[in-house]
Amino acid sequence: MLRSSRVPGIHTHKGIVMSAGTRRNGWLIIGPGGGGAQYIPTVRPGDPNTALVACDMTCSFVTRDGGKTWKQFNLKGWVRAFAFDPTNPDRVYAGATGLYRSEDAGETWRLVFPDPDAVICERTSGDEAEHAYVSTDNWPGGRVEAICVDPDDPARIYIGVAGGAPAVWFSANGGKSWVECCRVPGSRFRRSYLDRTSPCDDRLLFVLTDAGLYRVAPARGAIECVALPEGAEVLDLGYGVDRATGAPILYLAGPVRWEHGAFRGGVYRSSDRGQTWEAASEGLDADLLAGQDRRFTVAAACPGDAAVAYVAVAEPIAGSEPQGPGVHYFGILKSEDAGMSWRWVLRIGRTNAPNRSPGWVERDYAPDWGGGPFGLGVSPENPQVCYATDWGTSYRTVDGGATWEQLYCDVHGDGSVSTRGLDVLNTYALAFDPFDEKHMALACTDVGAFHSLNAGASWQHAIAGVPESWSNTCYRIVFDPEVRGRAWSVWSGCHDMPRAKMFRSGRLDRYEGGVCRSDDGLVSWRPTSTGMPDHCIPTDIAIDPRSPAAQRLLYVAAVGQGVFRSTDGGRTWEPRNQGITDSLNAWRIVLLPDGSLYLLVCRGLEDGRAVAGGLYHSTDGAGNWRPLPLPPGVTFPNDLAFDPSQPQRLYLACWPLALEGTRRGGGLYRSGDGGRTWVRVFDDAAHVYGVAVDPRRPATVYLASFEGAVYRSDDMGDSWARLAGYDFKWAKSPIRDPYRCGMLYVTTFGSSVWYGPA
Numbered sequence: 001m002l003r004s005s006r007v008p009g010i011h012t013h014k015g016i017v018m019s020a021g022t023r024r025n026g027w028l029i030i031g032p033g034g035g036g037a038q039y040i041p042t043v044r045p046g047d048p049n050t051a052l053v054a055c056d057m058t059c060s061f062v063t064r065d066g067g068k069t070w071k072q073f074n075l076k077g078w079v080r081a082f083a084f085d086p087t088n089p090d091r092v093y094a095g096a097t098g099l100y101r102s103e104d105a106g107e108t109w110r111l112v113f114p115d116p117d118a119v120i121c122e123r124t125s126g127d128e129a130e131h132a133y134v135s136t137d138n139w140p141g142g143r144v145e146a147i148c149v150d151p152d153d154p155a156r157i158y159i160g161v162a163g164g165a166p167a168v169w170f171s172a173n174g175g176k177s178w179v180e181c182c183r184v185p186g187s188r189f190r191r192s193y194l195d196r197t198s199p200c201d202d203r204l205l206f207v208l209t210d211a212g213l214y215r216v217a218p219a220r221g222a223i224e225c226v227a228l229p230e231g232a233e234v235l236d237l238g239y240g241v242d243r244a245t246g247a248p249i250l251y252l253a254g255p256v257r258w259e260h261g262a263f264r265g266g267v268y269r270s271s272d273r274g275q276t277w278e279a280a281s282e283g284l285d286a287d288l289l290a291g292q293d294r295r296f297t298v299a300a301a302c303p304g305d306a307a308v309a310y311v312a313v314a315e316p317i318a319g320s321e322p323q324g325p326g327v328h329y330f331g332i333l334k335s336e337d338a339g340m341s342w343r344w345v346l347r348i349g350r351t352n353a354p355n356r357s358p359g360w361v362e363r364d365y366a367p368d369w370g371g372g373p374f375g376l377g378v379s380p381e382n383p384q385v386c387y388a389t390d391w392g393t394s395y396r397t398v399d400g401g402a403t404w405e406q407l408y409c410d411v412h413g414d415g416s417v418s419t420r421g422l423d424v425l426n427t428y429a430l431a432f433d434p435f436d437e438k439h440m441a442l443a444c445t446d447v448g449a450f451h452s453l454n455a456g457a458s459w460q461h462a463i464a465g466v467p468e469s470w471s472n473t474c475y476r477i478v479f480d481p482e483v484r485g486r487a488w489s490v491w492s493g494c495h496d497m498p499r500a501k502m503f504r505s506g507r508l509d510r511y512e513g514g515v516c517r518s519d520d521g522l523v524s525w526r527p528t529s530t531g532m533p534d535h536c537i538p539t540d541i542a543i544d545p546r547s548p549a550a551q552r553l554l555y556v557a558a559v560g561q562g563v564f565r566s567t568d569g570g571r572t573w574e575p576r577n578q579g580i581t582d583s584l585n586a587w588r589i590v591l592l593p594d595g596s597l598y599l600l601v602c603r604g605l606e607d608g609r610a611v612a613g614g615l616y617h618s619t620d621g622a623g624n625w626r627p628l629p630l631p632p633g634v635t636f637p638n639d640l641a642f643d644p645s646q647p648q649r650l651y652l653a654c655w656p657l658a659l660e661g662t663r664r665g666g667g668l669y670r671s672g673d674g675g676r677t678w679v680r681v682f683d684d685a686a687h688v689y690g691v692a693v694d695p696r697r698p699a700t701v702y703l704a705s706f707e708g709a710v711y712r713s714d715d716m717g718d719s720w721a722r723l724a725g726y727d728f729k730w731a732k733s734p735i736r737d738p739y740r741c742g743m744l745y746v747t748t749f750g751s752s753v754w755y756g757p758a
Contacts, residue, residue, distance in 0.1 A: 025725025027756030029072065030456040032360055032417045034393050034408035035447050036424025036750060041377030041387035041394065042082040044105060045089040048385040051377065052092065052106055053394055054079040055424045057750020058729040060094065062106035063421075067387075067396060067407030070421030072751065074708065074727045075100050075109060076122075076131040080189075083147035085154045086380075095144025097131045099159055101175065112175040113159070114139030125658060127500040128730070128749075129687040129706035138178060140164065146192035146207070152200055158218060160189035166209055170218050181218035185225075186211030193239035195248050195273065206250065206274070208237040213252075215274065226274040231257060232265055238299030240306025242271070242338075249306035249338060250274055253299035256284070258291055266296050267311055269339040280339030284311075287329045287347070293317060300376035300386070307338045308383030310345070310401070315371040330372040332388065334401050345401025346388075348372070356404040360417045361392040361447075364461050392447075394422060416458035423752035426496070430735050430745055430753065431477040433521070435484045437739040441477045441522055442753065445495045449474040451522045456755065465525040469493050469512040475539040477522075482549045485521040488528075488570055490514075490538035490556060497539050497559055498587050498638070503605035508560045509535045515556060517570050531573035532556075532564055542591040555597065555622055557586035563599060565622050579618075579625035583611050590640050592647045597622055598675065603636035603655070613637055615652070617675060631678040633665040639690045639733070643716075645698040648674045651681075651717065653688040653703060668703050670717050681717030690733030690747075694758075702744065702758070704731035710746055712758065725756055 037056050044050035049066040060079045061070040077096040085091035094100045099113040110116070114135035123132045132141060142163020150156035155174040158181075161167050167183045186209030198204035205216040206226075213226040213234060228234060229252070238251035252268040269280040288294055298312035316328040331346035331353060346353050348367045356362070361370050375389035384400040387407075394407045408422040426445035433439035441451040441462065448463035448471045463471050470491040480486035492513030496502050513536045514529030529536075540557040547553035552569040555576075562577035562584040577584060580601070587602035601614040612635040616625040630637060636655035643649035649672050656666030668682035668691060682688060687706035694700035701713045703720075708729040711720040723744075730749035736758065737743040744758035 025756065027725040027754055029419065029421065029423050029752050030755055031419050031423055031425055031427070031442065031752030032409055032447075032450055032459040032461075033419030033422055033752075034359060034361055034424060035444070035752075036426065037374075037391050038389035038394050038422070038424060039375045040079070040082060041375050041389050041396075042084070042092075043377050043379045043385065043387060044092070045084055045086060045380045047089065048379040048382055048398070050105055051387050051396075052082045052094075053375075053387070053389060053422065054082070055750065057424055057426070059424075059751055061422050063407070064105070066398070067394065067405070067422075068420065070407075071107075072421060072423065072728070073106065073109060074729060076708065076729060077143070080143055080145040081147045081160075083149050085149050086151040087154045091154070093147045093149065093157070095147050095159065097143060098133050098139070099144045099147070099175065113137075113144075113169075113171070113178055115176075124687065124707055125663070127655075131729070138180075140167065140169075140180070145189035148192055148194040148205060150194060150200075150203065151196055156203075158192070158194065158203070158205060160184075160192055160207065162188045168205065168207070168216055168218050182216060182221040182223055184209055184211075184214055184216065184223060191237040191239075193237070193248075196241070197246060197248065204273070206237065206239065206248075208234065213237065213274065228252070229265070229268050229277045229279070232268060232277075235295070235297050236299045238301045238309055238311075240301030240303050240309070243305045243307065247271065248273060249301065251280070251299040251301055251306075251309055251311070251339060252277070253296040253311050255293070255295040256288075261290065263288065266294065267299065267339060267342075271338075280335070280342075282340060283335075283342035284333065286333070286342070286344055287327070289326050289328075292326075292328060297372065297374055298376045300378050302378045302383035303380040305383050307336060308378070308400075309335045309339060310376050310378065310386050311335075311342070312373040312376055312388070314374075315348075315368040330368075332373060332376070332386075332401065345397070346404055353404070355402065356395060357406050359393060359406040359409040359411060360461060361408075362406065363411075364463075392424075410458075412458055414458075414460075416453075416460045418458040419752065424750055425752040426749050427732070427747040427753050428474070429476045429733065429747060431479055431487070432738050433479050434481050439521065441479075441487070443474040443477050443489070445473045448472070448491070449477060449489065449522075456753075462522045463525075464523065465518075465527075466491055466516055467512070467514075467527060470514060470516075470527075473497075476541050478541055478543045480543065480549065480552065481545045485519055487518045487522060488541055488543065488554060489516050489518070489525065490541045491516060492537045492539070494537045494559075497537060498585070498602035498604075500603070500605065506605070506607065508537060511535060511537055513537050513558075515541065515554075515566075515570055515573070528570040529573060530571060531566075532558070533561065536561060538564075539587055540589050542589050542597070544591060544595060546595060553621070555589050555591065557589040557599065559585045559587060559602065559604075562586045563589065563622050563625075576622035577625070578623065579627070580614075580616060581627065583614065585611070585613065587613075588637075588639060590642070592642055593644070594647065595619075595621065598640055598650070599625060600637045600640055602638070603657075610635070610657075615640075615675060628675040629678075631665075631669045631680065633684065634669070635665055638688065641691045641693045641701075643693050643698045644695050648672060649698075649716070650675055651691045651693065651701060651703075652678065653691040654684075655687055655689075656685055668717060681713075682711075682720065689731065689749075692734045692736060694736055696736075696741065702734035702736075704734045704746055706730050706749070710734055710744070723756070723758070726754055728754065 146160030379385035494511035
């Protein structure tokens with residue numbers, strides 16, 4: 001059954017214009033900037049300071065000042081393609097779970113296909129609430145992964161839609177109506193380019209999919225497979241035109257191969273539309289040791305002058321790094337003679353390149369953390385300008401590669417950093433120092449933890465002393481309420497818990513993790529996990545404030561291993577799982593003022609079989625656990641909050657499960673008797689991640705969902721209002737600002753921390 005957009009938790013933008021910005025209705029995004037994968041940098045024609053960047057965490061970004069600042073916009077999913085109108089650079093298209101258009105260079109966006117008036121509803125499905133439009137027009141569903149705008153008639157638009165069989169679609173009237181032209185082999189589009197020299201009534205497209213390279217004539221529905229160089233594996237396609245003749249030049253990029261001790265492949269060039277190819281390899285083997293791997297993953301030519309091209313060299317595959325004095329270099333090579341020769345313009349080895357200004361990623365991690373770029377975008381007119389993106393950063397050159405500037409953060413004199421608006425962090429939790437209202441800590445995926453000494457204006461990395469095998473993810477930080485500077489935190493090499501994808505390998509025991517303690521205000525940490533297994537995924541920690549300061553009572557929840565308790569401030573730990581049955585996927589542990597505990601067990605997978613989560617209660621310090629009934633149909637409790645004025649009143653946030661095409665068992669539930677019985681107070685199809693109760697006004701409750709919304713109730717959940725201004729898809733935990741009345745923090749799965757009016 002399809003869900004109406006009127007149901008709380010499912011929101012529809014039927015034709016509504018969505019504005020970009022890190023500030024909206026009083027909201028802003030705080031954090032260190034960067035920190036996650038960024039893609040498809042696309043430069044505006046005529047203005048190399050205006051560019052678009054996408055990320056895999058559903059949001060995208062636009063800069064108008066060359067990366068000094070960025071504004072975020074949300075098109076409900078991962079944007080796979082951008083394309084400017086060559087005749088009107090204010091007009092730009094974006095491909096996501098539909099085709100969108102902006103008439104003001106990315107400031108505002110409107111849905112084009114499917115037709116907004118034909119949209120019946122929007123659905124979210126899967127563990128990460130993947131978005132889809134349902135409409136009455138001929139929208140096929142899926143993702144728009146390629147876009148070409150005809151430069152001679154911009155009303156003529158070609159798009160590649162994948163999700164089912166990849167197909168090329170065409171509109172002759174600026175997107176008012178569409179026809180499917182043909183289907184192409186493969187499962188996804190990688191690149192597409194329009195040959196401007198082809199007849200206007202019989203345009204030729206070059207289309208690269210994961211199955212091969214094709215010449216496509218949409219008007220005739222004709223597809224021709226392009227013969228590739230013998231033995232070549234193609235990862236990317238670059239395209240530009242000869243400045244003198246206007247003829248297209250194609251570049252293929254892929255991995256090198258060694259034949260009889262000789263270097264082969266890497267980059268090929270064609271000046272006859274792919275009829276023939278020639279190796280463009282001189283200089284590609286610079287600093288390459290015999291037999292060493294080198295992968296060219298991205299090819300980007302200047303669209304208006306294909307004599308200038310850049311190729312990305314990927315970081316070495318784990319385990320392939322040379323032992324001894326040899327260095328495996330990666331980065332960016334450039335050609336200024338149409339691929340006849342190449343030279344390094346960004347060479348990264350065991351240290352970061354001296355011609356790139358560093359942000360915190362380059363400063364705090366080894367060079368292969370960000371890796372080689374997997375996005376390159378060259379200015380259409382000025383080949384000296386090129387933007388690049390990687391696993392955690394964006395950067396650009398304006399002098400043809402002589403120097404590169406990172407674009408994601410500002411670095412301050414004290415070493416702290418602040419975002420420029422390019423935020424791709426998955427954040428789990430905020431913690432507030434009880435002795436200093438300006439000191440706050442941020443627990444993150446993939447980059448450990450940060451803390452701020454100025455209420456979030458800038459941030460310092462807080463990973464010193466954490467074992468490297470643990471340091472990927474910090475799940476939670478707690479401050480001691482009576483001892484200044486003391487805090488505990490839980491860490492693991494396993495990220496993104498409790499998402500289902502993390503259980504699919506069935507190898508959770510490969511991850512190491514544990515508890516760390518700081519006694520200097522998070523400047524440094526030391527492990528304190530004696531009694532816990534080395535291979536551990538602790539995801540929550542609670543401190544009993546009633547225990548003596550010298551002998552703190554602490555509890556830890558660990559996925560796959562249940563609950564651990566320490567009675568000596570974390571020096572030693574013991575398992576406390578008596579009464580926990582079926583699954584030990586302990587995810588959240590909540591301590592009430594009277595010392596009683598609630599444990600949330602997340603849904604998991606064992607041998608490919610779903611294992612339901614659970615809810616437990618302990619009144620004897622985790623000595624014994626008593627199961628409590630979950631609401632009917634619920635198998636995944638994700639968060640729990642209690643009313644401080646009446647702790648028997650609980651709120652349970654739940655993650656849905658798809659059954660026979662519908663989602664059930666999600667939403668929010670309320671109990672007035674400590675969890676013995678439950679009443680649903682929010683749509684059970686919604687992916688509700690977090691819930692919070694306002695301690696100043698306990699009737700006020702907040703919830704955050706992966707449907708891209710944060711809601712507020714002032715009557716204990718009986719009715720809800722969406723908070724205006726918040727606009728990122730994957731909202732995680734709402735957290736009231738303990739020092740500023742009327743303000744709310746929201747952690748997110750990929751957009752750092754939002755802060756705005758509650």
